[in-house]
Amino acid sequence: MLHARQVLSATLVVAAIAVTAFAATPQVGASDKSIQPGGRFPTVTARNLERRAYRLPAELEGKYNVVVIAYRRQQQADVNTWMPFLNALEAQDKRVRWYELPTISGTTGFFMGWMIDRGMRRGIPDIDQRRRTITLYLDKTIFRRALRLPQSNGVIHVLLIDKAGRVLYRADGPYTPVAAGALRDRLKALR
Numbered sequence: 735m736l737h738a739r740q741v742l743s744a745t746l747v748v749a750a751i752a753v754t755a756f757a758a759t760p761q762v763g764a765s766d767k768s769i770q771p772g773g774r775f776p777t778v779t780a781r782n783l784e785r786r787a788y789r790l791p792a793e794l795e796g797k798y799n800v801v802v803i804a805y806r807r808q809q810q811a812d813v814n815t816w817m818p819f820l821n822a823l824e825a826q827d828k829r830v831r832w833y834e835l836p837t838i839s840g841t842t843g844f845f846m847g848w849m850i851d852r853g854m855r856r857g858i859p860d861i862d863q864r865r866r867t868i869t870l871y872l873d874k875t876i877f878r879r880a881l882r883l884p885q886s887n888g889v890i891h892v893l894l895i896d897k898a899g900r901v902l903y904r905a906d907g908p909y910t911p912v913a914a915g916a917l918r919d920r921l922k923a924l925r
Contacts, residue, residue: 777792
């Protein structure tokens with residue numbers, strides 16, 4: 735009986751070590767999958783939270799622009815995981831600008847859109863962040879189809895696009911070092 739307990743105990747210790755090692759290893763998440771870029775960002779007219787009008791993608795300010803597309807308020811935490819990396823990337827590579835694109839069904843109406851933008855303005859005290867936040871009110875099905883994105887509101891999408899709107903890179907989900915490295919590598923290849 736003592737031998738069986740020792741074997742069981744040793745087995746549990748090995749299992750615990752394996753689980754701990756697995757948990758400490760960087761995991762491949764949705765953002766780490768090799769996603770074939772493609773599609774084209776459709777021409778959209780929208781305003782940022784400082785009420786500046788844009789005709790996207792042509793009037794985005796970078797030679798290359800990273801757009802972080804979110805569909806639900808609850809996805810803000812995932813968007814926030816990308817912010818430190820994207821702020822650093824923008825500071826290091828003068829060709830790059832990044833934008834947050836909350837994407838809302840176009841059937842919301844003017845008044846509701848005004849209320850949503852007003853609420854976001856109040857919730858974002860940083861003026862630079864308000865400038866880079868451009869709310870899209872559009873038909874999400876058509877928008878996702880143009881970008882070759884899944885027809886689901888489940889995850890955020892991080893896209894690298896050029897001035898013509900060509901999608902050059904795509905990651906889905908929160909920041910991971912692997913996804914960030916792939917984006918940085920893609921930008922290096924565009925030099």
